[in-house]
Amino acid sequence: MGSEPSARIETVLQEERVFEPSQFVRKEASISGIDHYLKIIDSAKAHPERFWQEEALKELHWFKPFESVLDWSNPPFARWFDGGKTNVSYNCLDRHINNGKGEKVAIIWEGEPGDVRRITYKELFEEVCKTANALKDLGIKKGDLVALYMPMVPEAAIAMLACARIGAPHSVVFGGFSSEALRDRLIDGQAKVVITADGGFRKDKIISLKDAVDTALEDNSCPTVKSVLVVKRTNESVSFNAGRDYWWHELIPSQSKECPAEHMDSEDRLFVLYTSGSTGKPKGVVHTTSGYNLWAHLTFKWIFDVQDNEVYWCTADVGWITGHSYIVYGPLSNGSTTFMYEGVPRPSKPGAFWEIIQKHKINIFYTAPTAIRAFMKSGRSIPDNYDLSSLRLLGTVGEPINPEAWMWYREVIGRDNCPIVDTWWQTETGGVMISPIPTAVSTKPGSATMPLPGIEVDVVNAEGESVETDQGGYLVIKRPWPGMMRTIHGNSKRFRETYWEYLKPRDGELVYFAGDGARRDKDGYYWIMGRVDDVINVSGHRLGTMEIESALVSHPFVAEAAVVGRPDELKGEAIVAFVTLESGKEFSEDLLIILKSHVVQEIGAIARPEEIRFTNALPKTRSGKIMRRLLRSLASGEEVKGDTSTLEDRNVLDELRK
Ligand code: WTA
Numbered sequence: 001m002g003s004e005p006s007a008r009i010e011t012v013l014q015e016e017r018v019f020e021p022s023q024f025v026r027k028e029a030s031i032s033g034i035d036h037y038l039k040i041i042d043s044a045k046a047h048p049e050r051f052w053q054e055e056a057l058k059e060l061h062w063f064k065p066f067e068s069v070l071d072w073s074n075p076p077f078a079r080w081f082d083g084g085k086t087n088v089s090y091n092c093l094d095r096h097i098n099n100g101k102g103e104k105v106a107i108i109w110e111g112e113p114g115d116v117r118r119i120t121y122k123e124l125f126e127e128v129c130k131t132a133n134a135l136k137d138l139g140i141k142k143g144d145l146v147a148l149y150m151p152m153v154p155e156a157a158i159a160m161l162a163c164a165r166i167g168a169p170h171s172v173v174f175g176g177f178s179s180e181a182l183r184d185r186l187i188d189g190q191a192k193v194v195i196t197a198d199g200g201f202r203k204d205k206i207i208s209l210k211d212a213v214d215t216a217l218e219d220n221s222c223p224t225v226k227s228v229l230v231v232k233r234t235n236e237s238v239s240f241n242a243g244r245d246y247w248w249h250e251l252i253p254s255q256s257k258e259c260p261a262e263h264m265d266s267e268d269r270l271f272v273l274y275t276s277g278s279t280g281k282p283k284g285v286v287h288t289t290s291g292y293n294l295w296a297h298l299t300f301k302w303i304f305d306v307q308d309n310e311v312y313w314c315t316a317d318v319g320w321i322t323g324h325s326y327i328v329y330g331p332l333s334n335g336s337t338t339f340m341y342e343g344v345p346r347p348s349k350p351g352a353f354w355e356i357i358q359k360h361k362i363n364i365f366y367t368a369p370t371a372i373r374a375f376m377k378s379g380r381s382i383p384d385n386y387d388l389s390s391l392r393l394l395g396t397v398g399e400p401i402n403p404e405a406w407m408w409y410r411e412v413i414g415r416d417n418c419p420i421v422d423t424w425w426q427t428e429t430g431g432v433m434i435s436p437i438p439t440a441v442s443t444k445p446g447s448a449t450m451p452l453p454g455i456e457v458d459v460v461n462a463e464g465e466s467v468e469t470d471q472g473g474y475l476v477i478k479r480p481w482p483g484m485m486r487t488i489h490g491n492s493k494r495f496r497e498t499y500w501e502y503l504k505p506r507d508g509e510l511v512y513f514a515g516d517g518a519r520r521d522k523d524g525y526y527w528i529m530g531r532v533d534d535v536i537n538v539s540g541h542r543l544g545t546m547e548i549e550s551a552l553v554s555h556p557f558v559a560e561a562a563v564v565g566r567p568d569e570l571k572g573e574a575i576v577a578f579v580t581l582e583s584g585k586e587f588s589e590d591l592l593i594i595l596k597s598h599v600v601q602e603i604g605a606i607a608r609p610e611e612i613r614f615t616n617a618l619p620k621t622r623s624g625k626i627m628r629r630l631l632r633s634l635a636s637g638e639e640v641k642g643d644t645s646t647l648e649d650r651n652v653l654d655e656l657r658k
Contacts, residue, residue: 015403019410019443021419021436029439030301037440037453044454051454052080052482056294059301060333061095062086063263066290070480075510076500077487078480079267080291087261088270088293089132089165092332093125094261105337108311108360109154112201112343119154121335124161127154127252129259131162134251138193138227142167142262145272147191147225148318149173149182149209151200152342155231155248156318157328159195160271167262169269171284174319175200175207177604179215181282185274186222188284189489193227195248199234203346210238266290272489273321275427276544277498278515278534284489285321285427292430293333295483299431299452300330303421304393305438306337310363313339314395315353315371320541321427322397326366330431345371350378354386365413366395366423368540372405372413373570380412388413393438395421398540399572400528406445424448424528426514427542428499430483433457434526447525455481457526459518464506472529474503475518476511484512534628536565536573541606543575545628548609551602552577555595557585562618562626563609566635574610576635578618578656587614611635615656621646630656 021034031037044051049069057065066084096104102122109117119127140146146163148170150156156172163170171189173182186194194217199208210230217225230238231248270292272284304326306312312331316322331338339360345352353375357365375383394414396406401422410420419438425431434457436442436449443449451457458466459473467473488495502513517529531537534545545563552561560580565573579595581587592612600608619627627647633640634656647653 015444015446017403017407017445019419019445021439021442028307029305031305031437031439034440037437040453045456048454048479052294055298056081056084056290056482059297060086060290060294061091063090066266072480075480076496076512077492078291078484080288080480080482081266081294084266084290085263086266086290086293087165087167087264088289088329088333089128089161090261091293091297092161092164092329093121093128096121096335097125099335101335104308104335106332107154107157107338107340109340110342110356110360111153117154124158124332126257127158128161128165129257130252130255131155131158132165132259133255134229135162135166135168135193136259137251137255138229138246140166140168140193143269144168144192145171145189147171147173147182147186147189147194149175149177149194149196149213150231150318151175151197151202151209151233152317152340153197153200153231153233154340155195155197157332157340160318160324160328161332164270165259165261167264167268169271171272171274172319172324173274174317174604175209176202176317176319176606178601179212180602181604182212183216183221184281185284186216186225188274188281189272190224191222192224193229194225195229195231197231197233198238199236201234201342203344204348206234206236208236208238214239214241264289267486271324273324273427275321276535276542276547278544279498279546280494280544282544282547283491283494283498285485286487286489287430287483288486291482291484293329295431295481296325296330297333299435299483300326300336301334302437302452303423303432303435304330304364304366304395306331306334306364311337311339311360311390312364312366313341313356313360313362314366315341315344315368316366316397321425321430322366325431345374351382351386354383354388357388357391358386361390363390364393364395365391366397368398369396369401369405370399370539370571372396372401372409375413376405376408377570380408383412388415391415391418393421394418395423397423397425397432399537400530401446403445410445419443422446422448424516424526428485428514429477429481430485433477433481434528444525447521447527449525451526455479458511459520459526460503460506460511462503464504464511469522470519472517472519474532475514475516475526475528476503477514478509478511530573536563536575538565538568538573538575538606539571543603543607547603548575548577548599548607551599551607552579552595554602555598557581557591558595559583560618562628562631564628564632564635566610566632568610575607576631577609577612578615578631578635579612580615580618613656615652617649617652617655619652619656620648622648
């Protein structure tokens with residue numbers, strides 16, 4: 001069990017502004033207004049299983065209908081839609097083609113150098129089938145894990161769907177992670193194949209993905225990996241290992257365009273996705289077939305409500321859960337057109353996003369608060385140069401959004417006209433859990449508003465008791481839901497302890513602890529206050545402080561390290577590391593740079609510490625625990641408040657203050 005999640009719950013400023021949903025109500029909407037919304041909420045509450053049953057039968061295709069809706073006889077291990085057989089790639093492709101939508105564009109993609117591809121559902125189906133057949137040729141069978149380490153190219157989505165088609169769970173590793181981080185994930189998941197590219201465009205540079213794969217596989221360190229499939233993207237020269245490496249363009253085109261979708265059991269694995277926790281190495285979050293598909297599908301439909309002629313754009317990377325659920329599975333399961341962009345805005349291209357919205361007439365735009373804050377900083381004159389009138393709905397995800405950024409997003413990007421959906425969720429929840437339904441729920445700047453139909457959440461204290469209105473507490477989810485993670489790959493004990501036993505169970509009922517603090521206001525609106533465990537959120541990227549500490553300590557000069565988050569205007573949080581050195585080693589500016597690069601090498605650029613402070617000792621309790629609360633205050637330049645009586649050596653604090 002981790003340390004007690006305490007002392008990080010503070011009250012936040014009261015926000016009184018309210019924006020009505022009325023202007024947006026349209027009769028084609030999946031939830032047409034407040035009455036319809038309340039009806040769904042009530043029916044989900046009164047008869048949850050019947051509600052999920054009806055939605056699952058209505059929204060997904062079944063080769064064989066399920067026999068039971070939810071089996072919760074062995075909590076926290078849920079089974080949803082047992083006995084049913086379906087296939088996620090069938091739900092995302094075949095059924096739309098069978099419904100006459102084969103010529104509709106499924107994916108519009110724009111590459112970093114400006115190249116554009118439009119792929120219809122029919123074409124996507126054929127590419128997926130060919131890739132699925134190629135994976136079979138490489139010996140991949142149902143149940144084998146396939147790792148993806150890809151840039152943001154359509155082949156990433158094609159590969160995911162190809163895996164789903166043959167029942168091979170995928171494990172997508174964000175292309176910004178280092179070869180070390182990739183290796184850990186390949187070993188933990190026992191991947192059989194790695195799908196990658198020669199390289200990818202990242203900001204104004206080319207990053208070599210294939211080289212990183214080669215390094216990860218060096219010295220036979222991942223013996224389960226038998227083949228590597230390489231997409232040609234940047235045309236950089238790469239080394240090729242005959243008998244192991246294959247070019248995508250040589251292996252795929254000659255394959256058959258037909259590959260029957262495997263009939264998958266509801267609880268067969270769809271994917272594993274690694275995410276950071278407060279202890280140990282990143283954990284492989286396991287999602288299964290039907291429940292995940294239903295949840296990604298329904299939440300996408302309820303919240304974004306994409307009409308048949310509209311284009312939807314989520315700016316995430318497929319390496320994160322947002323890319324899984326809201327670039328690939330949610331939109332495609334609904335038969336929508338999903339836009340995919342390889343690049344990111346940066347000083348050399350500050351208007352990149354707005355240019356795309358104008359050019360591709362994007363209707364629904366979903367991004368992260370960190371991006372919005374960066375746009376705010378560079379000024380409205382940049383977006384004001386573009387025609388953004390196609391937009392009708394704006395979304396945000398990944399970290400708490402401050403009311404100022406929310407208002408700017410609404411006024412400048414949405415021209416006061418587009419509702420904003422602030423969506424709270426996690427890798428573990430599979431899809432959004434708390435969000436306004438834009439046609440039905442009034443919004444308040446900075447609040448994710450209310451849980452979606454069928455989702456019951458609460459804010460509790462460490463005893464598991466509900467707290468009063470406006471009191472901070474721990475955000476918990478009180479009932480199983482279809483998109484919930486099923487376990488941690490290879491570690492069901494850690495799954496139970498981390499999420500279901502972290503807070504004391506009340507009345508023997510297990511509740512899911514999200515790791516976030518929250519407050520509920522008098523109208524029942526939720527205000528997410530950020531992580532309360534040792535996870536930090538840097539630009540919407542989730543990192544475990546312990547992972548960064550381990551990376552630092554793996555350097556031979558470092559004796560001990562403690563990492564905390566410091567509030568940052570742009571990134572949400574910035575990484576601050578306190579480091580003690582091995583005896584005989586000297587602090588120096590050079591060492592500072594070396595240690596920062598060392599972390600980048602061990603994890604990836606997203607984990608680079610903003611600041612490293614050298615010290616002779618870390619503040620510890622008498623039982624030897626590092627007092628992070630003190631370090632957090634020191635890192636953010638605050639006065640150290642609260643009890644320091646358990647501090648073993650008070651001189652340490654004085655030294656650190658200096
Ligand atoms: C944070 C990303 C406030 C939160 C989908 C959560 C948010 C973690 C919001 C999950 C939001 C995500 N408001 N905080 N709208 N959305 N978070 O697994 O701390 O990468 O626990 O999933 O991001 O990060 P993850």
